[in-house]
Amino acid sequence: MTADPSKPHLYDLNILSEVPVATTCRSGNATSDLLCARSYIDMIDEQIAFLYARRLGYAAVAGMAKYKQGVSLNDPTRNQAIAEGMAARVRKYGGGDGEAGRVMGGEGCQIFASLEFEKEQIRETCDSGFDEKIQRVCE
Template identity: 60%
Template sequence: MANTTALLFFSLAAFAACSPSTCTFIPSTNATTTNYPGSSFIKTSAYPYNISVLSEVPIATICTSPTGNRTAELACARIYIDAIDEQLAFLYARRLGYAAVAGASKFATNTSLNDPSRNDVVAAGMAAKVLKYGATEAAGAVMGGEGCMIYAALKYEVETIQEECNNKFTVDVERVCK
């Protein structure tokens, strides 16, 4: 009987450790002050500009060939795209860290991870930001919420909760493209 009681106690204690109200989440330091693009702490290939400074990203006309050399333009564009992708990856990793904190907070308060009205606000906000910087509103909406950024963040939130708090936690996350 004592063994059964002890087993029950430990089972309940293990369950309590995984319950939303007692789960303690500590975010990853995923994108750090030592691994950012252009950091002196890591050896990276030479970039065409200082990728640790956002304001140094040149505009795409830098790759326009006055002679119309399309091969040179393509090669140039790829170099800059690779550098910008490095910056985007770093910033997105940082964003996912915040998304994981938001997801853990929602999990702890039994709030739905996926809030379509909030997703719409994020998508509209990104659409406006991208439009402000010269791209199209439609491209910003896709990036911001309609299938990309929010979908990936929600998947990351679910995976983080499963890893840190409750391995049986599931939420159906669908990629929505309008």
């Protein structure tokens, strides 16, 4: 995983367990706190992007397997399980019970973006006419 080489790293981006909790940025000085928080947010965003790209790769493998089996890419039961599982993980790590879990869990369209990526990969690798309808229920 690579980040902007011109910026110093506050922790090792390759080790998720090294990400400190947000209290690291609570100094009592609002200007310093904002700069600190933004620095960590930028680094965490780098990790999220890296992990999501990896996740999309696995989604493409799953999509190709479903395609070869002749089954729909979109499985509402599986989607619900993914959404609920992600919401539970967000809660487990202190993200709360509200919107954050729902967004990461699927209502924020993560699942549907992955399904669209699966379709693109099938089109690019073996069936240029493949066009399963993926209904996007999130906005």
